[in-house]
Amino acid sequence: MSKIIVVTSGKGGVGKTTTSASFASGLAMRGHSAVVIDFDVGLRNLDLIMGCERRVVYDFVNVINGEATLRQALIKDKRLDNLSILPASQTRDKEALSKEGVGKVLDELRESFDYIVCDSPAGIERGALMALYYADEALVVTNPEVSSVRDSDRILGILGAKSKRAEEGAEPIREHLLVTRYSPQRVDQGEMLGVEDIRELLGIPLLGVVPESEAVLQASNAGVPVIHDSDSSSGQAYADAVARFLGEEVPMRFLEPEKKGFLKRIFGT
Amino acid sequence: MPAKAPPSRDLFDTAQQGEMPPAAELRGTVLPLPLLRVHEHDLAAVRRALESAVSGSSFFSHAPVVLDLSPLEEKMVPDFAALTALLRECRLIPVGVKEPPEAWREGILEAGLAIVEGGHEASPRTPSQTPPPAPSAPVPTPTLVVEQPVRSGQQIYARGGDLILLAAVNAGAEVIADGNIHVYAPLRGRALAGVQGNTSARIFVQTLEAELVAVAGVFRVFDEPGSNPCAGRSACIALRGEQLVIDELGRD
Ligand SMILES: Nc1ncnc2c1ncn2[C@@H]1O[C@H](COP(=O)(O)OP(=O)(O)O)[C@@H](O)[C@H]1O
Numbered sequence: 052m053s054k055i056i057v058v059t060s061g062k063g064g065v066g067k068t069t070t071s072a073s074f075a076s077g078l079a080m081r082g083h084s085a086v087v088i089d090f091d092v093g094l095r096n097l098d099l100i101m102g103c104e105r106r107v108v109y110d111f112v113n114v115i116n117g118e119a120t121l122r123q124a125l126i127k128d129k130r131l132d133n134l135s136i137l138p139a140s141q142t143r144d145k146e147a148l149s150k151e152g153v154g155k156v157l158d159e160l161r162e163s164f165d166y167i168v169c170d171s172p173a174g175i176e177r178g179a180l181m182a183l184y185y186a187d188e189a190l191v192v193t194n195p196e197v198s199s200v201r202d203s204d205r206i207l208g209i210l211g212a213k214s215k216r217a218e219e220g221a222e223p224i225r226e227h228l229l230v231t232r233y234s235p236q237r238v239d240q241g242e243m244l245g246v247e248d249i250r251e252l253l254g255i256p257l258l259g260v261v262p263e264s265e266a267v268l269q270a271s272n273a274g275v276p277v278i279h280d281s282d283s284s285s286g287q288a289y290a291d292a293v294a295r296f297l298g299e300e301v302p303m304r305f306l307e308p309e310k311k312g313f314l315k316r317i318f319g320t
Numbered sequence: 321m322p323a324k325a326p327p328s329r330d331l332f333d334t335a336q337q338g339e340m341p342p343a344a345e346l347r348g349t350v351l352p353l354p355l356l357r358v359h360e361h362d363l364a365a366v367r368r369a370l371e372s373a374v375s376g377s378s379f380f381s382h383a384p385v386v387l388d389l390s391p392l393e394e395k396m397v398p399d400f401a402a403l404t405a406l407l408r409e410c411r412l413i414p415v416g417v418k419e420p421p422e423a424w425r426e427g428i429l430e431a432g433l434a435i436v437e438g439g440h441e442a443s444p445r446t447p448s449q450t451p452p453p454a455p456s457a458p459v460p461t462p463t464l465v466v467e468q469p470v471r472s473g474q475q476i477y478a479r480g481g482d483l484i485l486l487a488a489v490n491a492g493a494e495v496i497a498d499g500n501i502h503v504y505a506p507l508r509g510r511a512l513a514g515v516q517g518n519t520s521a522r523i524f525v526q527t528l529e530a531e532l533v534a535v536a537g538v539f540r541v542f543d544e545p546g547s548n549p550c551a552g553r554s555a556c557i558a559l560r561g562e563q564l565v566i567d568e569l570g571r572d
């Protein structure tokens with residue numbers, strides 16, 4: 052039975068698209084078939100992060116409107132042949148994402164993919180509501196700052212009230228906390244919330260902590276999801292999170308400030 | 321899943337008119353009006369406190385309020401026109417000032433505000449006003465029990481009874497009851513008990529980290545560190561006279 056995963060947060064710029072790209076890639080690297088959908092109609096950038104922007108011909112809205120088939124619109128990933136991308140449209144307005152239309156496309160995708168990763172736009176408007184409506188699981192992407200935690204809390208309220216599962220009184224969406232852009236130094240200096248505080252405030256299980264890292268920017272400039280950069284801390288953190296999602300026990304890493312100096316040279320980490 | 325009552329929007333509606341009313345008619349009513357206690361002459365400070373109290377809350381939006389200026393120094397006559405304008409900007413509708421000093425009266429009336437005397441809220445009714453209830457089986461008051469966290473942007477209203485919360489009320493959330501409110505978890509948002517004017521309603525909290533608490537319209541905003549005497553501890557919040565009192569639970 053395939054699963055629909057929404058990557059959501061309420062707030063913009065926290066790392067949803069970065070996470071969607073790496074998480075979908077990570078699932079594919081583990082041998083599952085996966086598709087990642089950009090719900091950010093008008094501001095699409097998942098295709099840039101995935102490095103397939105030149106190959107976008109048809110998009111999600113074309114499929115909803117019956118102007119193209121799914122086969123025509125899906126783009127195969129360059130690196131992983133069990134991964135596909137369904138890009139958002141650059142021009143259409145958000146009203147194009149109708150509940151029925153989105154539902155039909157997702158049903159069709161369920162037939163061929165194990166995991167359907169929905170990259171939500173920021174905010175709590177139509178695009179964000181449609182991205183989460185059909186979800187079975189939610190990755191709630193949160194940065195270690197009060198405003199981001201507040202917005203995640205709001206989204207959790209919406210997951211619990213406005214999703215299909217909530218409306219039908221079915222088993223609730225499984226919620227996972229993913230703290231990104233984490234900087235242990237700044238937490239130590241009291242400039243940012245610690246991961247334990249965030250978990251406690253939101254009251255949902257922690258799936259992973261992705262440290263703030265240069266590698267993310269380099270990866271998105273290169274159009275290669277950062278999970279492929281297995282030397283980087285953020286790439287490793289995403290691989291850990293995918294493993295945990297698939298049920299493996301992996302200890303949390305990157306929670307302490309990096310040790311500089313001779314220890315680092317000796318141990319090489 | 322717990323039932324979520326729709327928020328009340330008709331709290332301050334006036335009484336129903338009789339049939340064929342004259343063009344205008346004065347009627348005596350006892351309407352629950354929130355009392356806004358102002359602690360500072362500094363209007364900028366008042367604005368900050370109000371903005372954090374009212375913003376994000378639909379509950380106080382355009383609510384009529386009676387001003388209690390008793391904490392202010394009598395010698396410094398407040399600028400009532402400026403205060404009125406500020407309250408309106410904060411989406412409150414000031415209707416009068418409660419028991420002002422003699423010297424302020426002129427300024428109050430000039431600003432278009434009423435002078436409100438007495439008003440010891442919800443005084444017990446005399447038997448002649450309320451017939452004794454017919455002997456019948458006691459009607460249990462409904463209690464709304466919520467097991468999930470109440471999250472930012474959510475509002476829960478227990479109409480006609482108590483509200484029990486078994487998980488956190490997060491910052492930006494609002495829990496409201498006509499009766500008492502019990503929070504067996506951290507209260508980080510707002511809690512308003514006795515909103516129909518029940519002055520004996522109370523709020524019981526396991527961990528008080530609230531933004532605002534109110535009983536029968538008398539509210540307290542905790543917008544600055546140190547403004548909450550029971551921060552991070554258990555608390556019972558009740559009205560003593562017209563004062564909102566916050567005591568640690570299990571202490572006298
Ligand atoms: N772990 C990280 N370390 C450093 N920068 C990051 C990290 N995660 C995201 N970013 C950067 O933050 C910005 C917003 O990321 P993005 O994934 O587009 O967020 P969203 O989709 O939530 O708006 C981008 O510039 C991205 O490179």
Ligand SMILES: [Mg+2]
Nearest residue numbers: 067068091172
């Ligand atoms: Mg994005």
